Amino acid sequence: MEAWRFFKKTLRLVVSGGPVYYGWCLFLICIVVVAFRYYLYQLDQGLIATHMRDQVSWGMYIANFTYLVGVAAAAVLLVIPAYVYHFRPIKEIVVLGELWAASSIIMALLFVFVDLGRPDRFWHLIPRFGWLNFPSSLLAWDVLVLNGYLLLNIIVPVYMLVKLYYGKEPNRRLVVPLILVSIPWAVGIHTVTAFLYNGLAARPFWNASILAPRFLASAFCSGPAMVIVMFQVVRRISYIKIEDSALFKIAELIAYAMFLNLFLLAAEAFKEYYSDTIHLASLQYLYWGLNGHRVLVPWIWTALGFNVSAFLLFLIPRTRKWLPTLNLGCLFIITGVWLEKGPGFVLPGFVPSPLGEIYDYVPSQLELFVSFGVWALGLLAFTLFMKVAIPIERGEFTHTGRGRPSTAYAIPDSEAQ
Amino acid sequence: MAEKHLTRREFLRTLVLAGASGAAFSLASCTKDERERFFQKHFLEMTDAEKRQMIGRLEETYLKKYGRPFTISTEGAVPRTLWGYGLDLSRCIGCRRCVYGCVKENNLSRHNPQVHWIRVLRLRKGNLVNLEEAEHYYDPPYVPEDGYFYMPVQCQHCENPPCVKVCPVHATWKEPDGLVVVDYNWCIGCRYCIAACPYRGRTFNWAEPKVGQDEWNTSVHYLGNRPRPKNVVDKCTFCVQRVRIGRYPACVEACPTGTRKFGNLLDPDSEIRYLIDHKRVFRLKEDLNTDPKFYYFFAE
Amino acid sequence: MEADTKPRELSEHTNVKLLHAAEALPWCLACHDAKDRDKFHLVTGELVGFTETYRLCGQCHGTNYRDWKAGVHGKRIGYFANGPRTYFLCVNCHNPHDPKFKPLKPEPPPFRPLDKENG
Numbered sequence: 001m002e003a004w005r006f007f008k009k010t011l012r013l014v015v016s017g018g019p020v021y022y023g024w025c026l027f028l029i030c031i032v033v034v035a036f037r038y039y040l041y042q043l044d045q046g047l048i049a050t051h052m053r054d055q056v057s058w059g060m061y062i063a064n065f066t067y068l069v070g071v072a073a074a075a076v077l078l079v080i081p082a083y084v085y086h087f088r089p090i091k092e093i094v095v096l097g098e099l100w101a102a103s104s105i106i107m108a109l110l111f112v113f114v115d116l117g118r119p120d121r122f123w124h125l126i127p128r129f130g131w132l133n134f135p136s137s138l139l140a141w142d143v144l145v146l147n148g149y150l151l152l153n154i155i156v157p158v159y160m161l162v163k164l165y166y167g168k169e170p171n172r173r174l175v176v177p178l179i180l181v182s183i184p185w186a187v188g189i190h191t192v193t194a195f196l197y198n199g200l201a202a203r204p205f206w207n208a209s210i211l212a213p214r215f216l217a218s219a220f221c222s223g224p225a226m227v228i229v230m231f232q233v234v235r236r237i238s239y240i241k242i243e244d245s246a247l248f249k250i251a252e253l254i255a256y257a258m259f260l261n262l263f264l265l266a267a268e269a270f271k272e273y274y275s276d277t278i279h280l281a282s283l284q285y286l287y288w289g290l291n292g293h294r295v296l297v298p299w300i301w302t303a304l305g306f307n308v309s310a311f312l313l314f315l316i317p318r319t320r321k322w323l324p325t326l327n328l329g330c331l332f333i334i335t336g337v338w339l340e341k342g343p344g345f346v347l348p349g350f351v352p353s354p355l356g357e358i359y360d361y362v363p364s365q366l367e368l369f370v371s372f373g374v375w376a377l378g379l380l381a382f383t384l385f386m387k388v389a390i391p392i393e394r395g396e397f398t399h400t401g402r403g404r405p406s407t408a409y410a411i412p413d414s415e416a417q
Numbered sequence: 418m419a420e421k422h423l424t425r426r427e428f429l430r431t432l433v434l435a436g437a438s439g440a441a442f443s444l445a446s447c448t449k450d451e452r453e454r455f456f457q458k459h460f461l462e463m464t465d466a467e468k469r470q471m472i473g474r475l476e477e478t479y480l481k482k483y484g485r486p487f488t489i490s491t492e493g494a495v496p497r498t499l500w501g502y503g504l505d506l507s508r509c510i511g512c513r514r515c516v517y518g519c520v521k522e523n524n525l526s527r528h529n530p531q532v533h534w535i536r537v538l539r540l541r542k543g544n545l546v547n548l549e550e551a552e553h554y555y556d557p558p559y560v561p562e563d564g565y566f567y568m569p570v571q572c573q574h575c576e577n578p579p580c581v582k583v584c585p586v587h588a589t590w591k592e593p594d595g596l597v598v599v600d601y602n603w604c605i606g607c608r609y610c611i612a613a614c615p616y617r618g619r620t621f622n623w624a625e626p627k628v629g630q631d632e633w634n635t636s637v638h639y640l641g642n643r644p645r646p647k648n649v650v651d652k653c654t655f656c657v658q659r660v661r662i663g664r665y666p667a668c669v670e671a672c673p674t675g676t677r678k679f680g681n682l683l684d685p686d687s688e689i690r691y692l693i694d695h696k697r698v699f700r701l702k703e704d705l706n707t708d709p710k711f712y713y714f715f716a717e
Numbered sequence: 718m719e720a721d722t723k724p725r726e727l728s729e730h731t732n733v734k735l736l737h738a739a740e741a742l743p744w745c746l747a748c749h750d751a752k753d754r755d756k757f758h759l760v761t762g763e764l765v766g767f768t769e770t771y772r773l774c775g776q777c778h779g780t781n782y783r784d785w786k787a788g789v790h791g792k793r794i795g796y797f798a799n800g801p802r803t804y805f806l807c808v809n810c811h812n813p814h815d816p817k818f819k820p821l822k823p824e825p826p827p828f829r830p831l832d833k834e835n836g
Contacts, residue, residue: 046622118606359830662799663799674810
C-alpha cells in the first residue's frame with residue numbers, strides 16, 4: 001500500500017510541470033510514437049526494411065549501441081573523483097550521473113532489441129529459461145554485464161532517493177561498496193563490448209588489441225561531455241547547486257582521455273599504413289575511400305576535426321573555464337566520438353567483406369527514425385527520473401510533505417569551492 | 418496512525434506482482450499452438466517424443482502456409498562419419514549451376530531477399546588468395562573467360578567454427594558428423610555469427626522467404642532445407658537431408674564439369690580421402706585456424 | 718587390311734570432324750575397329766565395346782583414368798552409400814571426336830544488396 005502511495009505521488013510529480021517541461025516531453029513522445037510505427041513496419045516486413053544486408057549485417061542500430069555503452073560507462077568518471085578523491089563538488093550529483101548511466105544503458109539495450117531479427121525469442125538469452133552461451137560468446141557476457149550495470153545504476157540511486165524521501169541517511173556500508181563496485185563494472189561493460197568486436201578474426205579492422213583501450217578512452221570523452229551539458233541544464237531549471245569547478249574538472253579529465261584516444265588512433269594508423277598488408281583496406285575505405293567508394297570519408301574527417309578541436313578547447317585552461325567554449329567543445333566531442341565510434345567503427349569492419357566485396361551501407365529512413373525514437377525514449381526516461389530525483393534532492397519532495405532542505409547532500413558554505 | 422514506510426519487501430512484492438500479472442495476461446490471450454511455438458525448446462534439448470510432436474506441428478503448419486505436404490526428417494548423424502568436401506579449381510568454369518542447384522534443393526528465397534548459399538568468385542590468373550580483387554557479379558556471355566579462374570565459396574564447415582563460438586544462444590552448433598547447423602526456431606537473429614564468419618558462409622533471411630508454390634522441395638530436414646522463418650540465419654548444410662541417407666549434395670550433382678567432390682573423411686576409400694592423399698589440397702584462410710573441411714585442390 | 722595412309726576426304730560420316738590430338742589419332746581407325754563397327758581396338762589389338770570405352774581413353778589419359786576410377790575425375794551422382802550410384806563415362810562429358818569443352822552461358826549473377834529484387 002505504501003508502495004502504491006509513493007508511486008502515486010511520483011506520478012503526480014511527473015505530470016505537473018511548466019510549459020517548457022511539457023513541451024519537451026511532448027516533443028520526445030511524438031518522436032517515440034512515430035518511431036514506434038516505423039518499428040512495427042520493420043517487425044512486419046522484416047529487417048529487409050533496413051539497408052543492412054549480408055555484406056554489412058550491422059548498421060545504425062549497433063553503431064548507436066556501441067556509442068551508448070561508452071556513455072553509460074562514463075558514470076565512473078564522476079564516481080571516482082567523488083568517492084576516491086573526495087572531491088566534494090561532484091559528490092552531490094553522483095546520483096544524477098548514475099541515473100543518466102541507467103538511461104544510456106536502457107537506450108543501448110533497446111538498440112540491441114530493435115536490431116534483433118526475432119525479438120519474440122529474446123527469452124532464449126535468459127540463463128536457465130533459454131540457453132545462454134556463456135562464457136564462450138561475448139554477446140552472452142554483454143547481456144549479463146549490461147543488465148547487471150543497469151540494475152546497479154537503478155538500485156543505488158533509487159535506494160538513495162527513497163532514503164532521502166524519508167529524510168533518512170542512506171546506509172553507507174550498503175551503498176558505498178555498490179558504488180565502488182560500479183567502477184570496475186563500468187570499465188567491464190565497455191571492455192566486454194570492445195571484446196565482442198575484438199575477438200572476430202574474420203574482421204581484421206576489429207581484430208586489433210587496441211580496441212578495448214580505444215573504446216575506454218573515447219567513452220571517457222563522450223559520456224562526461226554529455227554530463228557537463230546535462231548538468232548545466234539541470235542547474236538552470238532546478239536551481240540545484242552544481243559548481244562550475246565540478247564541470248571544469250570533468251572537462252580536464254576529458255582532455256586527457258581525448259589525448260589518449262588520438263594517440264591510439266595514430267598508433268592504429270601507423271601499424272596499418274607502415275605494414276601495408278591487404279588488411280589496410282578497411283582503414284583506407286574509412287579515411288580515403290576504396291576503389292571509388294567514399295561514402296564514409298567526409299564523416300570521419302569531420303569527426304577527427306571535431307575531436308582535435310575539442311581536445312584543444314579542453315586542454316587550454318582559458319577555453320576550458322569559459323562556458324561558451326566549454327559547451328562548444330562538448331558539442332564537438334559528443335558528435336565527433338559518435339561519428340568515430342558509431343558508424344566510423346562498425347561499418348569499416350564490414351568493408352571489404354570476407355570475400356572482398358564493398359557495399360556502401362547508408363542507413364534507411366526507417367533506421368534513422370527508429371534510432372531517433374530510441375534516443376527520445378532514453379531522454380524521456382532521464383527527464384522523468386530527473387523530475388522525481390531533483391525535488392527529492394532539493395528536499396521539496398519528502399515523505400512528510402513538508403518542504404525542508406535535505407541535509408544529506410548539503411555542503412557547508414565554508415567548505416564549498 | 419503510525420507512519421508506514423515503503424519497505425524493501427513491499428517494493429519487491431509490487432514489482433513481482435506487476436510483472437507476473439503482465440506475463441499471465443499475455444500468455445492467456447494466446448492459442449495453444451502459439452504458446453507451443455513460442456516456448457519451443459532448443460532442438461538438442463528435446464526428447465524424441467517432443468521432436469515427433471514438434472515435427473507433426475511443423476508439417477501441419479507448412480501444409481497450411483505453403484499448400485504442399487512436407488516430410489521433415491530429424492535424421493541424426495551417421496556414426497563414424499565426418500563429411501568433407503573437395504573442389505577442383507582447375508575445372509570450375511564459373512557457370513553458377515551449383516548456386517542455382519542449391520537454391521532449388523534447399524528452398525532458398527528467390528527474391529526479396531535473394532539468398533544464395535554459394536558465391537562464385539572470379540579471380541585473375543596469377544592471384545589466388547587475395548580475395549580483395551574478387552569479382553562477384555561477373556556476367557559475360559560465356560564462361561570461362563580468358564585470364565580468369567573461378568572459385569566458389571560456401572560454408573566451410575570448420576572444425577573450429579568461429580560462428581559457433583560467438584552465437585549467444587547456442588542456435589548454431591557442430592553436429593557429431595562435422596556439419597555446422599542452425600536451429601531456425603531458436604535463432605534470435607542477432608547476426609553475430611555473420612560478423613564472425615571469415616568465408617561469407619552464413620546468410621540472413623532479411624524478410625519472409627519467397628519461393629513459388631510449385632518450386633518447393635518437400636523432402637526436408639529440420640536442420641537443413643525446411644522452409645525458414647523470416648529474420649533468421651541459414652547456411653549451407655552440405656545438404657544434410659541428402660548426405661545422412663547417403664546421397665551426394667545437390668551442388669555436386671549440378672556441376673557440369675565434375676569440379677565438386679564429397680565424401681566421408683573417416684573412410685579411407687572415399688573420394689575425399691583419395692584427393693587429399695593424391696592432390697595438393699589447401700583450405701581458405703588457414704592462418705585463421707578455423708580448420709575447414711572444404712578442401713580446394715588442382716587436379717591438373 | 719592394308720592401311721592406306723594417304724590423307725583424304727571421307728565419303729561417309731561427313732558430319733564428324735576429328736579434332737582430337739591430330740598426331741596421336743590421325744584417323745577414325747585409330748580407335749574404331751575396321752571390321753566390327755560396334756567395337757573399338759586398344760593398342761594391344763584387343764577389342765572393347767561401348768560400355769568399356771574408358772579403357773580406350775585410359776590408354777593415353779592415364780592420370781585422368783586413375784583419378785576417374787577413384788572418383789576424383791569426372792562425375793558421379795546418386796547415392797555414395799545405401800543406394801545406387803551413377804558413374805559418368807568419359808564420353809558422357811567429353812565428345813571423343815571434339816573433346817574441347819565449349820564455353821557455357823553462365824547463370825545470372827546474384828542481385829546486388831539494394832536491387833529492387835533484393836529489397
